[in-house]
Amino acid sequence: MASHTVTLIPGDGIGSETSAAMQRVVAASGVDITWEVAPAGAACLEEYGAVLPDSTVEAVRRNKVAIKGPITTPVGTGFRSVNVALRKALGLYVCLRPVWSIPGAGGRYADVDLVIVRENSEDLYAGIEFEEGSDDTRELIDFVEARGAGSIRPDSGISIKPISVTATRNIVEYAFEYALAHGRRKVTAVHKANIMKHSDGLFLREAREVAKRYEGRVAFDDRIVDAFCMNMVMDPAQFDVVVFPNLYGDIASDLAAGLVGGLGIAPGANIGRDYAVFEAVHGSAPDIAGKNLANPTAEILSAAMMLDHLREREAAALIRQAVSAVYAQGTCLTGDIRRATGSDVPAATCTAFTDALVAELERLRAERE
Numbered sequence: 079m080a081s082h083t084v085t086l087i088p089g090d091g092i093g094s095e096t097s098a099a100m101q102r103v104v105a106a107s108g109v110d111i112t113w114e115v116a117p118a119g120a121a122c123l124e125e126y127g128a129v130l131p132d133s134t135v136e137a138v139r140r141n142k143v144a145i146k147g148p149i150t151t152p153v154g155t156g157f158r159s160v161n162v163a164l165r166k167a168l169g170l171y172v173c174l175r176p177v178w179s180i181p182g183a184g185g186r187y188a189d190v191d192l193v194i195v196r197e198n199s200e201d202l203y204a205g206i207e208f209e210e211g212s213d214d215t216r217e218l219i220d221f222v223e224a225r226g227a228g229s230i231r232p233d234s235g236i237s238i239k240p241i242s243v244t245a246t247r248n249i250v251e252y253a254f255e256y257a258l259a260h261g262r263r264k265v266t267a268v269h270k271a272n273i274m275k276h277s278d279g280l281f282l283r284e285a286r287e288v289a290k291r292y293e294g295r296v297a298f299d300d301r302i303v304d305a306f307c308m309n310m311v312m313d314p315a316q317f318d319v320v321v322f323p324n325l326y327g328d329i330a331s332d333l334a335a336g337l338v339g340g341l342g343i344a345p346g347a348n349i350g351r352d353y354a355v356f357e358a359v360h361g362s363a364p365d366i367a368g369k370n371l372a373n374p375t376a377e378i379l380s381a382a383m384m385l386d387h388l389r390e391r392e393a394a395a396l397i398r399q400a401v402s403a404v405y406a407q408g409t410c411l412t413g414d415i416r417r418a419t420g421s422d423v424p425a426a427t428c429t430a431f432t433d434a435l436v437a438e439l440e441r442l443r444a445e446r447e
């Protein structure tokens with residue numbers, strides 16, 4: 079059996095709990111993984127002088143594959159997102175988030191099976207921002223007004239939304255190649271091209287260009303983002319692979335997670351040409367951190383995606399099968415899923431849920447031997 083070394087960034091908030099659960103489940107799947115633990119987040123500031131230490135980025139470069147717990151980004155402070163910095167440092171231009179109905183997990187539909195492909199490097203996430211009242215902001219406002227491009231209230235803060243031909247082609251190509259490789263039949267591009275003609279308009283134009291190359295092999299359509307949201311809530315089964323600029327993809331990921339049982343079960347990956355960092359869609363959930371209440375399924379299913387990436391397909395499939403079995407049994411559910419399903423069984427702790435998964439994995443493996 080092949081052995082792998084993977085960088086583990088446990089993160090903060092519920093990250094230490096969900097990461098520990100994930101490690102136990104991966105071990106129980108029978109793969110041989112050596113974890114190289116690397117820190118990131120506010121707790122690193124004192125020791126390393128940075129929220130994303132260089133040694134952590136280096137560790138991912140060395141191992142090429144990492145799995146990461148969530149990291150808190152305080153709202154409205156000078157603290158930049160570690161997640162955004164990591165994606166930038168490693169060229170992780172794709173955010174991949176498969177969403178499917180797991181029977182027993184409290185989803186509103188039984189037939190969701192779609193994949194979100196979110197552009198990960200630009201749009202309003204580019205971090206190009208001008209603070210309200212600063213000299214630079216005043217200069218930018220003057221520039222815009224002098225060119226007759228519009229008027230901006232003097233007490234505005236400004237965030238820039240760049241959408242490039244290069245990044246759009248890259249992400250749309252990835253969506254089509256993913257569709258081909260996974261036997262999926264359609265790619266839908268989501269945008270607001272009717273209003274933002276030079277950013278979303280460009281995204282749609284380039285998506286259409288790329289789509290021509292796949293004609294006859296993968297179907298293509300597009301949806302305005304507001305209509306997409308309504309379509310998702312009413313009939314999510316119509317979507318297959320869906321490709322988004324960064325911000326809409328972020329919002330749609332939570333919307334899609336909500337349709338199948340919530341953030342507790344939504345996995346994901348950030349993928350580049352050389353490196354891949356797997357992580358759940360959810361954040362650090364400060365409201366439940368440290369209480370053994372977190373649902374580790376999202377990080378565990380992210381680990382299953384990582385195992386597929388490492389060509390440990392049997393172990394990945396086994397983990398997904400065990401997750402499905404535990405949800406189908408319905409006797410060991412964390413609080414989030416208990417609320418989503420309306421079940422009256424007592425809520426399981428993160429540890430108890432992990433115990434159930436590990437037991438199921440051991441049973442499945444024994445059955446195969």
Ligand code: NAI
Nearest residue numbers: 148149150151152161341342360361362363366372373414
């Ligand atoms: P959140 O995803 O942390 O929490 C939203 C709600 O979902 C909360 O009620 C939480 O208890 C619940 N929840 C989330 N994950 C859960 C799980 N595994 N099990 C059970 N319940 C779960 O989103 P929020 O509150 O907006 O963000 C908190 C912090 O996390 C912020 O600082 C944010 O910037 C950061 N964040 C980090 C991400 C990352 O590291 N990739 C992604 C999203 C947010």
